[in-house]
Amino acid sequence: xxxxxxxxxxxxxxxxLAFTREKKIDLxxxxxxxxxxxxxxxxxxxxxxxxxxxxxxLLDSIGHEKTVLLDNGDILQGDPLVYYSNxxxxxxxxxxxxxxxxxxxxxxxxxxxxxxxxxxxxxxxxSEYKFPLLAANAIDLKTGKPYFKPYVIIKKDGLRIAVMGxxxxxxxxxxxxxxxxxxxxxxMVETARKWMPEIKKEKPDIIVGLFHSGMGNENxxxxxxxxxLAVAANVPGFDVVFLGHDHASANKKIVNIAGDTVLxxxxxxxxxxxxxxxxxxxxxxxxxISGALIRMKTIPISKNFTExxxxxxxxVRNYTARVIGFSTAKADxxxxxxxxxxxxxxxxxxxxxxxxxxxxxxxxxSFNASLDSGQLHVxxxxxLYRFENFLYSVKMTGKEIDSYLEHSYALWMKTMKDSSDYxxxxxxxxxxxxxxxxxxARLENAYYNFDSAKGLIYIVDLQKKDGDxxxxxxxxxxxxxxxxxxxxxxxxxxxxxxxxxxxxxxxIDHDMLPERIVYTTPRDMRYYIIKxxxxxxxxxxxxxxxxxIIPKEWERDAxxxxxxxxxxxKKQIN
Numbered sequence: 001x002x003x004x005x006x007x008x009x010x011x012x013x014x015x016x017l018a019f020t021r022e023k024k025i026d027l028x029x030x031x032x033x034x035x036x037x038x039x040x041x042x043x044x045x046x047x048x049x050x051x052x053x054x055x056x057x058l059l060d061s062i063g064h065e066k067t068v069l070l071d072n073g074d075i076l077q078g079d080p081l082v083y084y085s086n087x088x089x090x091x092x093x094x095x096x097x098x099x100x101x102x103x104x105x106x107x108x109x110x111x112x113x114x115x116x117x118x119x120x121x122x123x124x125x126x127s128e129y130k131f132p133l134l135a136a137n138a139i140d141l142k143t144g145k146p147y148f149k150p151y152v153i154i155k156k157d158g159l160r161i162a163v164m165g166x167x168x169x170x171x172x173x174x175x176x177x178x179x180x181x182x183x184x185x186x187x188m189v190e191t192a193r194k195w196m197p198e199i200k201k202e203k204p205d206i207i208v209g210l211f212h213s214g215m216g217n218e219n220x221x222x223x224x225x226x227x228x229l230a231v232a233a234n235v236p237g238f239d240v241v242f243l244g245h246d247h248a249s250a251n252k253k254i255v256n257i258a259g260d261t262v263l264x265x266x267x268x269x270x271x272x273x274x275x276x277x278x279x280x281x282x283x284x285x286x287x288x289i290s291g292a293l294i295r296m297k298t299i300p301i302s303k304n305f306t307e308x309x310x311x312x313x314x315x316v317r318n319y320t321a322r323v324i325g326f327s328t329a330k331a332d333x334x335x336x337x338x339x340x341x342x343x344x345x346x347x348x349x350x351x352x353x354x355x356x357x358x359x360x361x362x363x364x365x366s367f368n369a370s371l372d373s374g375q376l377h378v379x380x381x382x383x384l385y386r387f388e389n390f391l392y393s394v395k396m397t398g399k400e401i402d403s404y405l406e407h408s409y410a411l412w413m414k415t416m417k418d419s420s421d422y423x424x425x426x427x428x429x430x431x432x433x434x435x436x437x438x439x440x441a442r443l444e445n446a447y448y449n450f451d452s453a454k455g456l457i458y459i460v461d462l463q464k465k466d467g468d469x470x471x472x473x474x475x476x477x478x479x480x481x482x483x484x485x486x487x488x489x490x491x492x493x494x495x496x497x498x499x500x501x502x503x504x505x506x507x508i509d510h511d512m513l514p515e516r517i518v519y520t521t522p523r524d525m526r527y528y529i530i531k532x533x534x535x536x537x538x539x540x541x542x543x544x545x546x547x548x549i550i551p552k553e554w555e556r557d558a559x560x561x562x563x564x565x566x567x568x569x570k571k572q573i574n
Contacts, residue, residue, distance in 0.1 A: 321377055343369075
């Protein structure tokens with residue numbers, strides 16, 4: 001009898017301890033990797049101290065039993081390594097799928113730059129993943145259901161973790177429709193409201209948002225590029241939201257409309273940070289959640305991981321090292337911010353050559369890059385052109401062209417009252433001085449939206465207000481320029497589909513684009529740049545666009561002051 005009582009007591013004690021013990025799970029998430037999978041920048045041919053190889057070391061150290069591993073999109077684009085696997089070595093498993101499977105990822109959300117690779121690439125990668133690819137608001141037009149999985153329930157250490165994926169709904173503003181054929185993109189808040197009740201029926205212990213969208217404004221519940229904060233604040237249920245897309249970093253808690261606390265983590269880009277949420281669940285169901293951004297470079301690099309992928313790394317090095325031509329001069333992206341530059345004019349020249357258009361619009365797509373004189377390699381073309389944009393030739397009136405350029409330079413250059421004013425637009429502090437990060441200034445707007453034109457002769461007057469800075473005097477071939485005349489213009493797919501707001505500023509709605517398109521390339525722009533260089537053999541980069549800034553003395557003095565402010569150097573503005 002005593003023995004039976006003792007056994008019963010022990011069983012009840014074990015049951016009580018098992019019931020009352022605190023449960024803990026670690027959630028790790030990456031975002032906006034942009035091809036930084038290995039500790040090597042294949043475009044710059046330089047070593048990197050932050051990549052997925054650091055994550056591999058961490059996982060080997062802590063194991064996978066009590067961890068959930070997630071990726072938040074934009075991993076298929078941005079480095080020669082993924083470009084090679086996407087478009088060159090297509091017979092083998094995609095390197096992204098191979099690596100994420102190897103590391104034991106539990107789920108991923110698709111990003112806009114993943115969609116940019118096209119159906120052939122992201123559909124293949126999805127089929128190769130050993131885990132679900134998520135995006136509840138990417139809707140299959142044939143079925144009316146999500147094209148990707150809306151959410152997944154992950155079971156770890158006796159816990160049920162629900163993960164809902166959402167993608168920025170602004171994809172159609174940047175990409176040509178054939179890249180996402182058969183898919184529409186709904187608003188994030190409305191989609192989260194639809195799926196939250198379904199997720200709660202699964203009785204999860206933790207609900208996680210995996211959103212490829214930036215922070216944004218919590219009050220903006222409409223369709224918006226950056227809606228992560230709006231979802232977290234207005235759709236009760238989420239415990240943790242991992243976000244991205246905006247390449248920012250954040251670790252913050254908010255209180256949603258139901259009075260519950262939600263942790264938001266934003267992990268920057270290119271493997272700089274690993275997002276970590278530690279969730280402790282008490283016996284009464286209450287949760288203690290803390291967040292951290294772990295700098296990848298503080299974690300050692302896994303030698304086993306780099307050895308595992310040595311063969312493809314060697315193949316990509318051989319691919320990027322291939323000589324495609326010779327340059328007689330250097331082309332530097334820094335020059336692009338202060339007037340016509342050989343760096344942007346190379347892009348203009350290729351766009352005009354491929355399309356046969358009369359005018360070209362282009363911006364510097366690298367902030368800090370240069371092409372040296374001498375041999376040109378495939379890797380150099382990734383410095384010149386970072387993105388997998390396609391190329392369009394479109395019809396625009398002279399008035400629309402003028403409005404387009406006014407918008408571009410309004411993003412780019414200030415109205416100067418005297419020669420001591422800043423020429424470029426910077427983010428400023430409370431005293432009106434440029435904000436400095438690591439000793440250099442931050443531009444107010446994205447530099448890849450600073451379009452200039454080739455094929456036109458025009459003046460940018462720094463003394464005039466935004467919207468009235470541009471004076472077009474003619475075309476470069478000597479013809480008159482008329483507001484009512486129609487011209488063919490070469491422009492990349494990101495811009496033509498609404499990126500940067502230039503076409504909208506010109507009065508051309510997205511729905512009007514199909515009737516304006518004269519020509520679309522079947523391949524990405526970088527493919528044509530490489531082919532153009534190969535065909536020429538020898539190129540001589542030089543500033544050849546026929547636009548200028550006045551007053552010239554003001555521009556010249558401003559450049560002397562602001563070049564070191566923007567890019568670093570001994571001279572700084574007080």
